[in-house]
Amino acid sequence: MTETAGGGWARPEFTAVEQLRGPLLIARGVKGVGWDEFASIRLGAGELRHGLVLEVNGDLAVIQVLEGTAGMDPNDTSIEFAGSPLRIAVGPQWLGRVCSGRGEPRDGGPPVTGELTMPVAGFPVNPALRLPPAEPVLTGISVIDELTTLVRGQKLPIFSVAGLPHLELAGQIAAQASAQGEPFSVVFAAMGLTHADAAVIRAILEERSAAGDLVLFINLADDPVIERILTPRLALTVAEHLAFTLGRHALVVMADMTSYCEALREVSMARGELPARRAYPGYLYSDLASLYERCGRIEGLPGSLTMVPALTMPSGDITHPVPDLTGYITEGQLVLSADLHARGIYPPVDALSSLSRLMRHGAGPGRTRDDHLDVAAQTLAALAAARRARELSELIGSAALGDSDRRAIRFEQAFETTLMNQGPAESRTLAETLRLAWQVLGVLPRRDLTMISASAVDRYYP
Amino acid sequence: MSGTAAQVSRVSGPLVEVTGLTGIAMSQIVQVGEHRLPGEVVAINGGTATVQAYEYTGGVAPGDEAVSLGEQLSGRLGPHLLGAVFDGLLRPLAGAPAWLDPAASSLPSSGQDLAWAFTPSAREGDHLGPGAALGAVSAPGGVRYLVLVPPDASGQVRRLRPAGQVTGQDVIAVVGGTQVPLVSSWPVRQRRPVARRLGPDAPLQTGQRVIDVLFPVTRGGTSAVPGGFGTGKTVLLQQITKWCDADVIVYVGCGERGNELAEMLTELAGLTDPRTGGRLAGRTVIIANTSNMPMMAREASIYSAAAVAEHFRDMGLHVVVVADSTSRWAEALREFSSRNGEMPAEEGYPASLASALAAFYERAGRFTTLGGQEGSITIIGAVSPAGGDMTEPVTSYTQRFVRSLWTLDRDLAYARHYPAVSWAGSFARDAGLIAGWHARNGDPGWAARRASLTALLAEADRAGELAELMGASALPPRQRIAILAGRLVREGVLQQSALSQADAYCDQARAAALADAVLAVSGRCLELAGLGVPADQLEDHDFSPLLRAKEDAPSAGRVREIADAVLAELREKPITAPGQREPGHD
Known part of the structure; x- marks a missing residue:
C-alpha cells in the first residue's frame, strides 16, 4: 500500500453554509477542496462533526455529514477540510479495542493513533496479482466446516431474515474462527445494531477481544446513520494492514449490511439522485463491490483477508437488491432457515440453499482431510433425497413411502440433531465434525455411499 | 495540445467538468488534476467540457489543471496482448503494483x-x-x-x-x-475497417453439449447468457473460453469477481490447447476490470475488447469475445448518465442503452479482411438480471440483438444440473443454417437429432407437470416414458461437469453419439411400452451405464457400444424384476 505525505496544506476555515438538507451540508466560497475530501465541521456550541465531500462545483462543496445535520445553524458553523480523502491510523494498536462506527474509543481507552495512516477508501487490488484462495478458515461450527467450508480470502455472506440468530452466528464465527495455528485476527464491524444486539455481540466477543485478537467497531441503531457508510471502510482498512503488512489471516465480519445499504440510500435520496431498484442508488453494486472485493490473497504478500457479511433479507425476499447484489459479488452464501429455527435447531443453516463456491479449493486432500469433499457431497445428496422424500410424503402420506425414502428422512433428522445442532459457544474441531458426519452417514447402508471412496468407507463407516 | 488555462470546475465522482479547453473535440482524452488522471470528453457545452474520468478522482479540486491530449481513447495492439492481462484501457497489469493507486504510479506501457x-x-x-x-x-x-x-x-x-x-x-x-x-495504436471505439461482411457459415464448436447439440452459435455470431447469481454463468463462460475452437479468445472480466479471475488465470496457465498443443493461456487475451476497479474503465473495457478482437480478425483469425458481464457495463452507463443529469428511461438506464448494446454486438460477424482473408468475431455476453428478473432492460434488450440465447435457470442450478441452460428459455436463430453446415460436413442427422431432443424435452416437461398434479402412477404409459426419456436426455446428454477430467470438453462426434444413444434407448422404451411392458418395469431398469457414458466412454465408438449393450438388455430379457437399485444420479 502506498503512503503519501499528509498535511502540507493551508487549512482555511469556511463559514458560508448555503444549505442544510437531510444529511447534506452545502458550503459556498470554498477553494482548493477536492472531491471525497474529509471535513471537520465545528458547531457554534463547540461540538465537532465530520463529513465527506460528495461533489465540488466551482466554489460550492456538497458535504455529507456523518453525524447528521440536526441542530446545525447555518450562520454559526465552520468547516475545515483535511486536504485529502479520509485516512486513519493502522497497526496492531487496534487489536483489543472497542470503538464507535467512526473509530472513536467506546471502551474508555485513549483514541487509537499511530504514525502510519491509510486512506479508508482503499485501492483496488491488481487482479493479475491475486492468488486463488486455497486454505480453509475453520469456524468450529460443524455445518459450516463440513458443507460450506470458508476459505482464506473468500467472502461468504450470511443471508437471514428478521428474528433468526444471524448475529449470534456471525458473532460465533468471529469468536471461534482460526487458520490452523497461524496468526489470526478478527475485525467486527457492527452497523445499525440495537443496544440489545450490541450487548449480545460484545458478550460473545469479550474473550477474544481481551486476548488482543479482535477489533470491534460498533455503530448502534440510534447512532448517526451516515456514520455507517464509514464503518466497514474503517474495519477493512485496519484489516488490510493486519493481513497484508503484518502477515496475519484477518477475518472481517460485517453486520448488518442491510442497514449499511439503507444509509447509502438515504444519502442518495438526499442528493436527489435517480433511484434504481427499490429506490437504492444505481451504483449500489459497485459500492458493495468496493467493500467485498477488498478481501483475498495477494502474490508476494503474507496473510489473507476473509469476509463474512451478514444481512437480513427484507421480508425474506432473496431478490431484494441487498441480497441479490451481494450474491452477485460474493462467493457463495449461508442461508438461514426459519423452519429449522422454529424447531429449535442452532445454527439453523439451510444446507441445500447454502454454498461455498471456493470450498473445493480449500478443503479435501492436503487442506483438511482426504475424505472431506466426498463426505460433504454425499451428505448433500442424501439431504436432497430427504427433501424429495418429504415433499412426496406430504402428497401421498408417509405410510406410502418406500424404504429408501424413509431412510433419507431418518438421515436428515440425524443430520439436524447430531451434526448441525450445536451450542452457541461450542467450538468443534474438524476431526470432531467429520466424526459426527460419519456417525450421521451411518444411518445409510454402506452400499448407498457411492460418492465416497471404498477405502474411506472402510476406514470411517461406523 | 491546447492551453494551460484549462481547469477543473466541477467534480462529482467520475464526472469532471473542465473549462477553458480550446480546440477540444468529443471523445478526446483529457488529463485532470495533479496526478493527470485520464478521462474522455463526453459532452461539450459552450466553454465547458464534461469528462468521464477513468480513475478514482479523490482529491481532484476545482481550479486543478486539465490538459487535452488531442487524441481519442486508444489501445496499443501487438503480439504482447497474447497470454497477458490488461486493465480496461489496455494497460498491462503484470508489471503493476499490488494496489492500483492512480496517484502513486502509472502503469507500465505496453509491450x-x-x-x-x-x-x-x-x-x-x-x-x-x-x-x-x-x-x-x-x-x-x-x-x-x-x-x-x-x-x-x-x-x-x-x-x-x-x-x-x-x-x-x-x-x-x-x-x-x-x-x-x-505495436500500433488504435482508437478503440472505432471499428477497424474490413473489405466485406459475410453471412454466417460454420458453427463455433464450444465443447459444451447443450450448446453444440441444441443451441449452437455460428462463428461470427452473437450469444447472450442471462442468469441470476449462483446459476453458473461464469463457469460456463470460462468453459467456453478454455475449450471453444477459436484461434484467439478475448476474455473481458467486466465488473466481476477478482478471485474468479485469479482462478481462471491459474487454470489457463496449466491447460494445454487440444488443437495446437500450446498453452491455452497463449491464445487468450484477458482484460480485467473487476467490480472494485474504476467504474468508467469498465465502460471502456468492452470497446477495448472489441478493438483487440478486430486486430486479430484482420489477420484472418477466428476470434471469440467473452464479456462477463454486460450488465455491469450497462450499470456504468447508467451511473454516468445519471451524474450527467440525463433523462432516465427504464430503471434509470439511459435511453441510448438499447442502441449501445446493439452496436456492441454488431462488432461481431464473419468478414473478408482488407487483406482478402476470412476472419470472424463471435461475441458471447453474460447478462446478470437484477433479482433474476428476465424482464429488466439489459436482459430484454439483449435478447433482441443476439443470434443465440442461453438462459440459465435457477431451478436447474439448485438441482445441480450444470450447465443450467434452460431448454425452454433458450434459442438459436441460426440452427437451420448450422444444420446445413453439418449436413455438408458428414453429419446429415444433426437437424433431426436436435428436433427429436427438443420434442422429447418439451413432452417430458408437460408430462412432468401433469405428474406433479396427479402423481406419476396415474399417467398413461406414453407419458411416463416421456418423463423417463426426459431424465435420460438431461442426465445423459445435457449435464456436463466443468470439473470432470473426461467430460469438461466434448467433441462434436461424441456429443452426437451420446444424443443418438439416449434417443435410441428412449425410442426402444416407448416401443416396449406400446407392446405392453409395464411402465414401472421400464422406469426401474438400470440405465446407469448409459448415463455414465459421458464420463466413461472416451470416444463416439465406445458410446455406441454402451448404447448397443443397453438396447440389447432391453430387447433380450423381458423385464420382470423391479429394479434392485435406483438408476444412478451423479
Whole structure:
C-alpha cells in the first residue's frame, strides 16, 4: 500500500453554509477542496462533526455529514477540510479495542493513533496479482466446516431474515474462527445494531477481544446513520494492514449490511439522485463491490483477508437488491432457515440453499482431510433425497413411502440433531465434525455411499 | 495540445467538468488534476467540457489543471496482448503494483521490452494494399500472428526488416511512405475497417453439449447468457473460453469477481490447447476490470475488447469475445448518465442503452479482411438480471440483438444440473443454417437429432407437470416414458461437469453419439411400452451405464457400444424384476 505525505496544506476555515438538507451540508466560497475530501465541521456550541465531500462545483462543496445535520445553524458553523480523502491510523494498536462506527474509543481507552495512516477508501487490488484462495478458515461450527467450508480470502455472506440468530452466528464465527495455528485476527464491524444486539455481540466477543485478537467497531441503531457508510471502510482498512503488512489471516465480519445499504440510500435520496431498484442508488453494486472485493490473497504478500457479511433479507425476499447484489459479488452464501429455527435447531443453516463456491479449493486432500469433499457431497445428496422424500410424503402420506425414502428422512433428522445442532459457544474441531458426519452417514447402508471412496468407507463407516 | 488555462470546475465522482479547453473535440482524452488522471470528453457545452474520468478522482479540486491530449481513447495492439492481462484501457497489469493507486504510479506501457522472432513474407519492392501481410512473428500458443499493412497505408514496400528478433518498439517496414510498427495504436471505439461482411457459415464448436447439440452459435455470431447469481454463468463462460475452437479468445472480466479471475488465470496457465498443443493461456487475451476497479474503465473495457478482437480478425483469425458481464457495463452507463443529469428511461438506464448494446454486438460477424482473408468475431455476453428478473432492460434488450440465447435457470442450478441452460428459455436463430453446415460436413442427422431432443424435452416437461398434479402412477404409459426419456436426455446428454477430467470438453462426434444413444434407448422404451411392458418395469431398469457414458466412454465408438449393450438388455430379457437399485444420479 502506498503512503503519501499528509498535511502540507493551508487549512482555511469556511463559514458560508448555503444549505442544510437531510444529511447534506452545502458550503459556498470554498477553494482548493477536492472531491471525497474529509471535513471537520465545528458547531457554534463547540461540538465537532465530520463529513465527506460528495461533489465540488466551482466554489460550492456538497458535504455529507456523518453525524447528521440536526441542530446545525447555518450562520454559526465552520468547516475545515483535511486536504485529502479520509485516512486513519493502522497497526496492531487496534487489536483489543472497542470503538464507535467512526473509530472513536467506546471502551474508555485513549483514541487509537499511530504514525502510519491509510486512506479508508482503499485501492483496488491488481487482479493479475491475486492468488486463488486455497486454505480453509475453520469456524468450529460443524455445518459450516463440513458443507460450506470458508476459505482464506473468500467472502461468504450470511443471508437471514428478521428474528433468526444471524448475529449470534456471525458473532460465533468471529469468536471461534482460526487458520490452523497461524496468526489470526478478527475485525467486527457492527452497523445499525440495537443496544440489545450490541450487548449480545460484545458478550460473545469479550474473550477474544481481551486476548488482543479482535477489533470491534460498533455503530448502534440510534447512532448517526451516515456514520455507517464509514464503518466497514474503517474495519477493512485496519484489516488490510493486519493481513497484508503484518502477515496475519484477518477475518472481517460485517453486520448488518442491510442497514449499511439503507444509509447509502438515504444519502442518495438526499442528493436527489435517480433511484434504481427499490429506490437504492444505481451504483449500489459497485459500492458493495468496493467493500467485498477488498478481501483475498495477494502474490508476494503474507496473510489473507476473509469476509463474512451478514444481512437480513427484507421480508425474506432473496431478490431484494441487498441480497441479490451481494450474491452477485460474493462467493457463495449461508442461508438461514426459519423452519429449522422454529424447531429449535442452532445454527439453523439451510444446507441445500447454502454454498461455498471456493470450498473445493480449500478443503479435501492436503487442506483438511482426504475424505472431506466426498463426505460433504454425499451428505448433500442424501439431504436432497430427504427433501424429495418429504415433499412426496406430504402428497401421498408417509405410510406410502418406500424404504429408501424413509431412510433419507431418518438421515436428515440425524443430520439436524447430531451434526448441525450445536451450542452457541461450542467450538468443534474438524476431526470432531467429520466424526459426527460419519456417525450421521451411518444411518445409510454402506452400499448407498457411492460418492465416497471404498477405502474411506472402510476406514470411517461406523 | 491546447492551453494551460484549462481547469477543473466541477467534480462529482467520475464526472469532471473542465473549462477553458480550446480546440477540444468529443471523445478526446483529457488529463485532470495533479496526478493527470485520464478521462474522455463526453459532452461539450459552450466553454465547458464534461469528462468521464477513468480513475478514482479523490482529491481532484476545482481550479486543478486539465490538459487535452488531442487524441481519442486508444489501445496499443501487438503480439504482447497474447497470454497477458490488461486493465480496461489496455494497460498491462503484470508489471503493476499490488494496489492500483492512480496517484502513486502509472502503469507500465505496453509491450515495449518484449521480443519476438520475426519472419518476413513480403519482399522489399512489392506493391501491397491495406491489410496485406508483411510477415509473421512467433506468438505464444501457436497463434499465427501476422504483421499487416495498416488500413490507411498502401504502396511499395520500401524497407522491410529481415528475419530476426524484433521488439515492441521496432518498425517492421515502411510501406508507401508510412512506417509500420510492430505495436500500433488504435482508437478503440472505432471499428477497424474490413473489405466485406459475410453471412454466417460454420458453427463455433464450444465443447459444451447443450450448446453444440441444441443451441449452437455460428462463428461470427452473437450469444447472450442471462442468469441470476449462483446459476453458473461464469463457469460456463470460462468453459467456453478454455475449450471453444477459436484461434484467439478475448476474455473481458467486466465488473466481476477478482478471485474468479485469479482462478481462471491459474487454470489457463496449466491447460494445454487440444488443437495446437500450446498453452491455452497463449491464445487468450484477458482484460480485467473487476467490480472494485474504476467504474468508467469498465465502460471502456468492452470497446477495448472489441478493438483487440478486430486486430486479430484482420489477420484472418477466428476470434471469440467473452464479456462477463454486460450488465455491469450497462450499470456504468447508467451511473454516468445519471451524474450527467440525463433523462432516465427504464430503471434509470439511459435511453441510448438499447442502441449501445446493439452496436456492441454488431462488432461481431464473419468478414473478408482488407487483406482478402476470412476472419470472424463471435461475441458471447453474460447478462446478470437484477433479482433474476428476465424482464429488466439489459436482459430484454439483449435478447433482441443476439443470434443465440442461453438462459440459465435457477431451478436447474439448485438441482445441480450444470450447465443450467434452460431448454425452454433458450434459442438459436441460426440452427437451420448450422444444420446445413453439418449436413455438408458428414453429419446429415444433426437437424433431426436436435428436433427429436427438443420434442422429447418439451413432452417430458408437460408430462412432468401433469405428474406433479396427479402423481406419476396415474399417467398413461406414453407419458411416463416421456418423463423417463426426459431424465435420460438431461442426465445423459445435457449435464456436463466443468470439473470432470473426461467430460469438461466434448467433441462434436461424441456429443452426437451420446444424443443418438439416449434417443435410441428412449425410442426402444416407448416401443416396449406400446407392446405392453409395464411402465414401472421400464422406469426401474438400470440405465446407469448409459448415463455414465459421458464420463466413461472416451470416444463416439465406445458410446455406441454402451448404447448397443443397453438396447440389447432391453430387447433380450423381458423385464420382470423391479429394479434392485435406483438408476444412478451423479
